Amino acid sequence: xxxxxxxxxxxxxxxxxxxxxxxxxxxxxxxxxxxxxxxxxxxxxxxxxxxxxxxxxxxxxxxxxxxxxxxxxxxxxxxxxxxxxxxxxxxxxxxxxxxxxxxxxxxxxxxxxxxxxxxxxxxxxxxxxxxxxxxxxxxxxxxxxxxxxxxxxxxxxxxxxxxxxxxxxxxxxxxxxxxxxxxxxxxxxxxxxxxxxxxxxxxxxxxxxxxxxxxxxxxxxxxxxxxxxxxxxxxxxxxxxxxxxxxxxxxxxxxxxxxxxxxxxxxxxxxxxxxxxxxxxxxxxxxxxxxxxxxxxxxxxxxxxxxxxxxxxxxxxxxxxxxxxxxxxxxxxxxxxxxxxxxxxxxxxxxxxxxxxxxxxxxxxxxxxxxxxxxxxxxxxxxxxxxxxxx
Amino acid sequence: xxxxxxxxxxxxxxxxxxxxxxxxxxxxxxxxxxxxxxxxxxxxxxxxxxxxxxxxxxxxxxxxxxxxxxxxxxxxxxxxxxxxxxxxxxxxxxxxxxxxxxxxxxxxxxxxxxxxxxxxxxxxxxxxxxxxxxxxxxxxxxxxxxxxxxxxxxxxxxxxxxxxxxxxxxxxxxxxxxxxxxxxxxxxxxxxxxxxxxxxxxxxxxxxxxxxxxxxxxxxxxxxxxxxxxxxxxxxxxxxxxxxxxxxxxxxxxxxxxxxxxxxxxxxxxxxxxxxxxxxxxxxxxxxxxxxxxxxxxxxxxxxxxxxxxxxxxxxxxxxxxxx
Numbered sequence: 001x002x003x004x005x006x007x008x009x010x011x012x013x014x015x016x017x018x019x020x021x022x023x024x025x026x027x028x029x030x031x032x033x034x035x036x037x038x039x040x041x042x043x044x045x046x047x048x049x050x051x052x053x054x055x056x057x058x059x060x061x062x063x064x065x066x067x068x069x070x071x072x073x074x075x076x077x078x079x080x081x082x083x084x085x086x087x088x089x090x091x092x093x094x095x096x097x098x099x100x101x102x103x104x105x106x107x108x109x110x111x112x113x114x115x116x117x118x119x120x121x122x123x124x125x126x127x128x129x130x131x132x133x134x135x136x137x138x139x140x141x142x143x144x145x146x147x148x149x150x151x152x153x154x155x156x157x158x159x160x161x162x163x164x165x166x167x168x169x170x171x172x173x174x175x176x177x178x179x180x181x182x183x184x185x186x187x188x189x190x191x192x193x194x195x196x197x198x199x200x201x202x203x204x205x206x207x208x209x210x211x212x213x214x215x216x217x218x219x220x221x222x223x224x225x226x227x228x229x230x231x232x233x234x235x236x237x238x239x240x241x242x243x244x245x246x247x248x249x250x251x252x253x254x255x256x257x258x259x260x261x262x263x264x265x266x267x268x269x270x271x272x273x274x275x276x277x278x279x280x281x282x283x284x285x286x287x288x289x290x291x292x293x294x295x296x297x298x299x300x301x302x303x304x305x306x307x308x309x310x311x312x313x314x315x316x317x318x319x320x321x322x323x324x325x326x327x328x329x330x331x332x333x334x335x336x337x338x339x340x341x342x343x344x345x346x347x348x349x350x351x352x353x354x355x356x357x358x359x360x361x362x363x364x365x366x367x368x369x370x371x372x373x374x375x376x377x378x379x380x381x382x383x384x385x386x387x388x389x390x391x
Numbered sequence: 392x393x394x395x396x397x398x399x400x401x402x403x404x405x406x407x408x409x410x411x412x413x414x415x416x417x418x419x420x421x422x423x424x425x426x427x428x429x430x431x432x433x434x435x436x437x438x439x440x441x442x443x444x445x446x447x448x449x450x451x452x453x454x455x456x457x458x459x460x461x462x463x464x465x466x467x468x469x470x471x472x473x474x475x476x477x478x479x480x481x482x483x484x485x486x487x488x489x490x491x492x493x494x495x496x497x498x499x500x501x502x503x504x505x506x507x508x509x510x511x512x513x514x515x516x517x518x519x520x521x522x523x524x525x526x527x528x529x530x531x532x533x534x535x536x537x538x539x540x541x542x543x544x545x546x547x548x549x550x551x552x553x554x555x556x557x558x559x560x561x562x563x564x565x566x567x568x569x570x571x572x573x574x575x576x577x578x579x580x581x582x583x584x585x586x587x588x589x590x591x592x593x594x595x596x597x598x599x600x601x602x603x604x605x606x607x608x609x610x611x612x613x614x615x616x617x618x619x620x621x622x623x624x625x626x627x628x629x630x631x632x633x634x635x636x637x638x639x640x641x642x643x644x645x646x647x648x649x650x651x652x653x654x655x656x657x658x659x660x661x662x663x664x665x666x667x668x669x670x671x672x673x674x675x676x677x678x679x680x681x682x683x684x685x686x687x688x689x690x691x692x693x694x695x696x697x698x699x700x701x702x703x704x705x706x707x708x709x710x711x712x713x714x715x
Contacts, residue, residue, distance in 0.1 A: 100464075133497040143496035150463065151496035155487045161453050162488065165460020165468075172416065172442050172466060191480065195453030202448055357494045358532050360501070360556035363585065363632035 025232065025244040026276065029251035032304075034312025042255045044093075046319045052093055052113070052250060053314060054328050056085040056307050059109040061332040062118055063281075065340065066125060066139075070285040074344065075125045079140045081106045083248070083280030086306035087212045089113050090253025091180065091275070094261050100148040100166050100179045102159035105140045106212070106279075107182050114147040119339035128346040134357070135349040157183055157190030160209065164196050167205035167264075178264045179207045180257075186217025188231050197272065201238040206264035208257060209272045212247060214279035219292040235272035247275030248306040251313070277306070351377065395575040398568040400542040401431045401507070404549035405469065407579060409439050412467060415553060417444045419454055419471030419507075428473055429509060429568060455481035455506060459489050462504040467553055475510035475562060476519045482527075489558040490533030505552045505559045510538075511603050511653055512685075512699050513566030517692035523602075523654040523685065528560045529630050529663070535559045536630040537584060540605035542573040544628060547582025555584060564603035571606060587634035589641070593623035596647035596712050599638065599664055601627045604651045604700060611705035620713050630660055638664065639672055646677040647712040653699050656684035678715030683708040 029040050063080040070078040081088065088109035095101065103110055108121055120132065124142050127135035133143055133151070143151035150159065150166075163181035170177035187193055188211060200207045211231045215222055228234060235242025241263075245256040253275055260271035278301035282289040289298075314320035355362060355370040362370070395403060409415045417432055417439075423446040426433035436444040447454050451472055458468040472478045478485070489502045512521035528536045537552055537559055539545040545563070552559040590605060591612055598608040605626045612622035625641050627634065642648050648668050650661035665680045683700045691698050 132499060133495060137495050141495065143499045145499040151492060151500050153487055153491070153495065155483055158456065158483060158488050161456020161484065162460035162463065165457035166464045168457060169461040169464035169466045191452045192456055195450045195456060198448055198450065199453045199457055357498045364635065365632060
């Protein structure tokens with residue numbers, strides 16, 4: 001697999017290069033027709049390939065339903081990752097169970113691929129009593145300790161320095177852990193992107209930085225984000241390899257990530273991967289991309305859909321059939337439906353969850369505030385019961 | 392018992408805890424071979440090696456961001472910020488990340504870590520080597536804010552801070568780094584967080600202070616005693632969580648309060664102390680609460696002695712309270 005990690009070329013590749021060749025620094029494995037370039041095709045067992053496909057279909061099913069839940073006012077907010085399924089699943093497949101993941105809010109498929117059931121995501125989106133984060137965060141800000149999927153925050157890029165800290169700590173403890181640090185194109189402008197890549201380079205930290213370049217940071221295209229011709233090119237100045245990969249090609253993403261992860265695990269330091277993809281939806285349920293984005297661009301990228309492309313590959317490998325498709329789609333729909341029913345039927349978190357987990361132990365002033373709120377709530381309910389509280 | 396300066400007590404605490412717990416790592420700008428610009432980490436790299444005491448690139452955002460990561464992984468980072476004045480690039484990591492990690496993840500992820508920073512005026516450091524910005528951190532739920540004023544407390548509170556399960560902002564009054572000496576117990580003697588220290592017992596007025604303002608209050612109290620005024624002094628030691636019980640007990644006894652802090656007066660932590668007293672002890676107050684503080688200006692260089700509360704200004708505050 002050696003050879004794909006080289007300093008990124010600076011020429012912009014707005015169109016994917018010819019199939020099977022890493023043209024203009026853009027690594028591709030699966031062609032538009034589903035044929036793989038044999039020289040770079042990874043050796044993955046059919047079960048793994050099918051599992052990757054299942055995750056991609058599952059997240060797309062969830063995104064579609066969750067956006068509808070938001071529109072219907074049943075959840076407060078949602079962020080879809082439509083079009084970016086390959087970048088998440090291809091990279092997630094390349095990491096080991098012991099590895100740590102620092103995701104962004106547009107990377108939920110990684111959690112699914114690492115074994116988190118859909119219902120856990122929906123409990124969080126509903127912010128209910130069974131939500132891991134106890135109804136404290138807006139939807140899509142997940143945290144799953146058991147798969148080392150680190151808590152997501154809304155500030156952009158802050159996870160990048162933290163990822164380097166985990167990697168450095170793991171190395172101090174002699175644990176062969178690799179850390180995946182995800183960010184979007186907008187995050188490359190942040191303080192933490194610079195600090196994170198700089199610290200990782202200096203410390204030779206076992207980190208794989210994955211910049212999922214969906215080309216839009218809310219309403220700002222890449223031209224307003226950077227004067228660099230590519231994001232991968234930034235790696236050069238931090239003393240690490242920069243790799244540019246077709247982010248809609250799940251096997252290309254897998255291949256580049258696996259190579260970078262192996263390299264990190266061997267103690268050879270960090271890599272920056274730029275996965276070129278496209279944000280097919282709006283930034284979030286609060287945004288309307290039609291205000292600022294040409295529809296022709298969207299149409300062009302729709303033709304490069306990562307799931308369609310992977311399906312064609314699987315069909316060629318005889319790892320896909322109509323029956324398989326039906327089973328995967330029906331299974332995803334059923335899982336999402338059952339999860340919605342459970343999550344929506346679960347009550348809101350208990351009142352003390354406002355005050356717990358601020359500190360390991362609740363200090364006296366928080367205890368006092370909790371008691372005050374409880375008294376006020378009890379008094380309010382009393383009034384309501386007497387019918388004297390106008391609602 | 393050994394006689395140590397505040398600065399030597401910092402080093403002693405770090406060494407003691409690094410010997411006791413191999414998860415503890417110390418890092419920041421120039422802390423390795425150079426032992427820190429104040430020499431607080433002197434000898435640590437030599438004793439514990441470059442893996443446990445190391446230099447970082449010059450980026451506070453990177454120092455605190457990586458500290459958060461190390462804490463998430465389960466080692467115990469003690470990060471040095473060279474001067475508190477330089478902490479602002481790390482503000483996002485402290486306020487949005489370290490402080491909120493436990494809460495926002497429902498306890499799935501936590502950040503037990505210490506950020507040490509020399510703070511405060513009195514060393515002719517001008518605007519950017521003198522600030523006393525503890526209030527920013529006190530205003531952020533999820534952080535603990537600890538400020539010692541004696542060598543023994545410096546060691547004991549730092550030991551407790553490193554062992555604490557939450558992120559601690561540990562502010563070291565650099566003005567008294569080398570000027571205040573005191574007996575420090577050898578070995579492992581932690582001082583619990585959240586407990587104030589009664590510095591001096593008195594009956595007529597309570598002086599409430601922390602850090603380098605504590606010795607200033609002691610001087611003022613001695614001068615007040617010469618004038619027949621009996622002052623009690625409370626060193627808060629931990630601003631968050633605050634030892635409200637000790638605060639209220641003292642003021643209920645004396646009936647008067649003078650809050651002394653070197654930060655700008657408006658919205659400084661002394662304002663919070665005043666509000667607590669007004670809310671919970673107004674019935675015992677014999678006089679308005681007096682604040683003796685820095686001015687609402689940036690920190691001046693040449694005239695810093697006029698900016699910083701000194702015994703004379705504290706004494707004037709005492710007389711105002713007692714003479715009301």
